[in-house]
Amino acid sequence: MNEGRKQRISDAFGAAAAHYDDHAGPQRFAARLVADLAQRQGPSDAARILEIGCGTGLLTRDIQARWPGAQLVVTDLSPAMLDRAAAQGLVGGTFLAMDGESPPFEGAWFDLILSSLAFQWFDDLSGAIRKLVNLLTPGGSLIFSTMGERSFGQWRAAHAACGLEAGVPDYPSLAAVRAMLAAYDDSFAFDETVALDSGGARGLITHLKGIGAVVPGAGRRPLTPTQLRSVMAAFEAAGGADAYQILFGRITRAGDGR
Template sequence: MVKSDPADGGGRKQQIADAFGRAARSYDDAAAPQRQAAALVADLAAQQRLPERPRILEVGCGTGILTRHIRAHWPDADLVASDLSPDMVGQAARGAMIAGTFLSMDGEVPPFDGPWFDLILSSLAFQWFSDLPTAIERLAGLLRPGGSLFFSTMGADSFAEWRAAHAAVGESAGTPDYPDLAALRSMLATFPDAFAFDEHWDHDFGGAKGFLAHLKGIGATVPTGDHAVLTPARLRSVMTAFNTTGGTVTYHILFGRVTRIAA
């Protein structure tokens, strides 16, 4: 059972969980940008000084891409790897090759109370949250003194080419409105020790057909709530406009860190 934010009503979160569940077996083959982001999150976190056997929480583990980095950096960690999708959690538990607890949960409402973790990691999951500032505050509250939250999430320039192709034919894309770097820095400004930066990565999926296959392969198929599904003819027009401009797509990734000041 997916534990969701009551304000969400469970509906959209369940749609997201179902979409990622359907993609559990195809995800790794389709997830080139996701692997890139997870590696950078892990490398950033590896600079953190941790206890001998740290307590680590991973939010949005998916199939275990970041989880495997955690195993490499902290083989003795007391790990909880979690995801909204039970199918993703099952896939990660089978493939991560690490001892730990694998838990299906909504990262916005983690079932933990008070400071418990030395490290919380998440890569490309926060963009699915309904209230990102509140979620970051809740997760930061689970850090022990000296502990850190490291995460990546989608930025405002993501899929700009796909949005432009929609606009070129008088349509709007169902892609969510992601925050820009200034907005993320504003969210983190209330924390005494935090930083954020961004990266722009161009990916060539072989045109519109390949890009749509990529989104389906990773389970990113749930549009914004008010988006009307295009007819096949209108979708073909969008795909043609996209291919005409070169067919590459931008992943704009925001990275953030929050550290709880030690007493």
């Protein structure tokens, strides 16, 4: 695990906490759909719920509204994001700064584990999913959303047109996530495309900075000002619009503990 990069991610999201919600349209959509899936596909009597990557609490508040009697453990890599979620005053539970790839829990404890748009920051997605499934009680469900490979496709294409590589991290394909989930008997995955109405290149950059998604993929270097201007011009020439591909997945742990 790249501890230095994880710290940069934590710091970037912490710096964005105060204004994150102003830029979080796709994040709201994803959080709401994760909660809807959990209510339809997860255990109806969930007593213990773990959230991975709470951010400012978009999903957290929905969880508590739907399962008001559950014991809720809310986690995030960024302490500042945790503080923001807890400060809303509408959520009760245990708030814990934690890397979702390295949960400090042991054994089958949670009836429901939920996460929205956090898994894309993991170094080992398949390994993290395995660890989280092992924390589920028999019949419990892991339900999550994460970024898909077609996210920011026009922004990536603008970089390629300039002979450059975008700093946006590489995200998995829907087929790759389905292959990971195929190891579990009761699972599925699907995707949704969410248009990003950001208002051109400057708007896209503002959006990414606003949500704290500014740490480049491993091995990527920031663009020089001249390179950035070229990429922005290419992006505008191609229409100046982009989208999220959001992948959703669910795994329900079998009664035999698999």
